[in-house]
Amino acid sequence: MRTVIVGCGRVGAVLAERLAREGHDVTIIDTNTEAFSRLEPDFPGQAIRADGTDEDVLRRVGTDTADWFFALTEGDNRNAFAAQMASETFSVKNVVAKVNDPVRAEAYTQLGLATICRTRLLVDALSQYAGLAADPGASGVRQVERHHDHLDDGATPVGAGHPEH
Amino acid sequence: MYIVVVGGGKVGYYLAKELLEAGHELVILEKNAARARQISDELGSIVLNRDGCEGKHLAEAGANRAAIVAAVTGDDEDNLVMCQMAKHHFDVPKTIARVNNPRNEDLFKHLGVNEIISPTRMVLGAVEQDIPVHELLHLAQLKGGEMELVEAQITESSPALGRKSTDIALPEGSSLFLLLRGSQVQQIRADTVFQAGDKVLAVAKGDAGEAVLRRELIGDDAPVGSPS
Numbered sequence: 001m002r003t004v005i006v007g008c009g010r011v012g013a014v015l016a017e018r019l020a021r022e023g024h025d026v027t028i029i030d031t032n033t034e035a036f037s038r039l040e041p042d043f044p045g046q047a048i049r050a051d052g053t054d055e056d057v058l059r060r061v062g063t064d065t066a067d068w069f070f071a072l073t074e075g076d077n078r079n080a081f082a083a084q085m086a087s088e089t090f091s092v093k094n095v096v097a098k099v100n101d102p103v104r105a106e107a108y109t110q111l112g113l114a115t116i117c118r119t120r121l122l123v124d125a126l127s128q129y130a131g132l133a134a135d136p137g138a139s140g141v142r143q144v145e146r147h148h149d150h151l152d153d154g155a156t157p158v159g160a161g162h163p164e165h
Numbered sequence: 166m167y168i169v170v171v172g173g174g175k176v177g178y179y180l181a182k183e184l185l186e187a188g189h190e191l192v193i194l195e196k197n198a199a200r201a202r203q204i205s206d207e208l209g210s211i212v213l214n215r216d217g218c219e220g221k222h223l224a225e226a227g228a229n230r231a232a233i234v235a236a237v238t239g240d241d242e243d244n245l246v247m248c249q250m251a252k253h254h255f256d257v258p259k260t261i262a263r264v265n266n267p268r269n270e271d272l273f274k275h276l277g278v279n280e281i282i283s284p285t286r287m288v289l290g291a292v293e294q295d296i297p298v299h300e301l302l303h304l305a306q307l308k309g310g311e312m313e314l315v316e317a318q319i320t321e322s323s324p325a326l327g328r329k330s331t332d333i334a335l336p337e338g339s340s341l342f343l344l345l346r347g348s349q350v351q352q353i354r355a356d357t358v359f360q361a362g363d364k365v366l367a368v369a370k371g372d373a374g375e376a377v378l379r380r381e382l383i384g385d386d387a388p389v390g391s392p393s
Contacts, residue, residue, distance in 0.1 A: 053242055055268045077218050080249075081242035088275055103220020104246070107254040 004066045004092075005029070006052030006082045007073030011098070013038035015070065020045040027061045030073075053082045055089060063090040071097040076104055083113055169194065169231045169257075171217040171247045172238030173204045176263060180237060181208060192226050218243055220250060228255040235261040237282075241269050248278045301379050304366070312338065312370050317382040319363040325382050330357045333381050338370030 001024050005012050008030035017040060020026040026045030029052040030036065036047045050057040052073070063069065069086040071079035076099045083097035096114045099105040105117035127133075166189050170177050173195030181193050185208065193208075194217035195201040201214035215222035217236075228234060234251035236244035241264055248260035261280040264270050267289065273281050302316040319325055325333055330341055330353050341353045343366035351357075353365070365382055369375040 054266070055272075075242070077240070077242040077246040080246050084245075084276060085272055089272060101218075101220055103224075103254070104218070104250060107220065107250055111249070111253060 001025070001067040002062065002065055003027070003068040003070070004058070004061060004063050004086070005070045005072060007071065007079070007098075008032075008035035008038055008047065009072060009074060010038065012070070012072040015072070016045055017043060024068075029057065029061065053078050053085070055085060058082070058085060058090060063092060066090070066092050067094060068092070069095045071095075073098075076101050080104065080108055080113065087113070166232045167191065167227065167230055169217075169223070169226050169228055169234045169251070171234065171236040171244070172263075173197075173200055173212060174237070174239060176237040177235075178204055178207075180235065181211065185211070194222065194226055217247055218250075220254065223247070223250055223255060228257060231255070231257050233257070233259045233261060237261075237263040239265060241265050245269075245273055245276065245278065248273075249276060252277055252279075301369075301375060301383065307368065312368050313375060315367055315369050315375065315378060317365045317367065317378060319359045319361055319365065319382065320384075321361050322384050323359070323361075323382055324380070324384055325359045325365075326361060328359060329355065330359070331355045334377075335381075336370065336374050336377050339368060339374035339378060341365055341367045 003019050003024045003026045005016050005026065005028040008016070008028050012028060012030070013035075016026050016028040020043060027048060028039070028045060029048050029050050031049065031051050033049050036049075039047060048061060052058065052071070063086055066086070069083065069092045071083040071086070073079055073082075079097040080099060083095045086092040087095045096116060097108065098118065099108055099115045100118045102117055102119050105115045105120065108115045168184060168189055168191040170181050170191055170193045173181075173193045177193055177195070181191055181204075184191050191211060193204060193212045194215050195204060195212055196214070196216040198214050201212045205212040213222070213226055215225065217223060217226070228251055231251070234248060234257045236247035238244055244262040244264070248262045251257040252260050259279045261282065262273055262278045264273055264281050264283040265285060267283050267286045270281055270283055270286070303313055304316055305314040306312070307314055333341070335341070344351050344353050344357060345364040345366070346360065346362070359365070367378055367382075369378050
């Protein structure tokens with residue numbers, strides 16, 4: 001599977017490593033070359049210094065043929081922007097945006113964009129750890145609300161359209 | 166009318182100033198504290214020193230009762246997200262976004278921003294009026310510069326439009342030889358009739374030859390800025 005990741009922070013770098021080691025064709029983009037030092041020296045994917053919110057850049061790295069697109073920069077808006085460009089302009093089927101502001105995460109989920117909200121995830125995890133019941137109205141894990149291809153080939157496909165089976 | 170202006174840069178500042186003078190009620194969201202102070206010194210306490218992109222700050226600014234949200238920061242991603250939040254989360258009837266990269270215009274339109282203002286596109290439009298669109302294109306020099314391989318595009322105003330190639334009087338040493346029509350390439354024959362959109366490859370001998378080709382194929386009313 002082809003995967004494009006925008007943002008080589010901690011999450012982006014670790015995810016890129018992991019997917020690449022499991023055989024994915026991974027391209028990771030960051031505006032800062034130093035960010036790539038988070039990758040192992042023998043990272044098997046491609047690391048490209050460029051602006052991942054620029055349409056020309058995304059075209060150049062072959063976003064139109066990507067199976068997965070992860071927007072994981074430090075900026076919520078950059079992520080929401082890049083992710084919508086991936087899904088609207090390049091018709092990528094599986095797009096996830098990291099949106100740490102819960103209000104925006106909620107709003108984008110309603111617009112049909114799969115979001116992952118670190119704030120919510122941590123609050124949920126910590127609350128659970130402290131023995132509180134899960135907050136019924138809010139979930140940090142909004143990425144599973146849409147039907148999409150499963151990343152892990154061994155997993156049971158969720159919904160339709162699993163290309164590997 | 167209540168208007169939320171996101172971004173207190175030059176555009177946001179002058180926009181707010183004009184709107185205030187016209188009697189509208191408004192608030193500017195500006196995330197830079199120094200800039201926010203500067204604007205409130207000039208325009209009064211209409212500035213919220215907040216990152217407009219944070220959902221709760223938009224609520225604080227009263228986005229839910231705004232008639233218009235105008236996102237005019239220098240960052241396209243911020244402008245898009247602001248407008249989307251305003252529209253879908255706060256039901257603002259009209260959203261206006263400044264688009265800095267003209268390539269992003271379609272995406273903005275597609276994602277439901279009501280009005281798109283692109284300063285880049287506007288300047289580009291003004292610049293392009295002065296760029297000769299249909300000049301003779303110099304492709305290569307032949308015989309040490311004595312001759313030139315050129316390309317000319319036939320337009321609706323070309324003197325050569327609808328004429329046969331043999332009707333075009335060319336000086337000695339110059340000739341028309343290839344025609345690019347759509348995706349087809351063909352040799353120019355005696356019975357070739359020129360159509361609008363055709364690209365003609367020709368060899369021009371010297372400045373005189375070029376002048377004739379330009380006159381016959383492009384026309385005398387060459388746009389401003391073309392070399393004589």
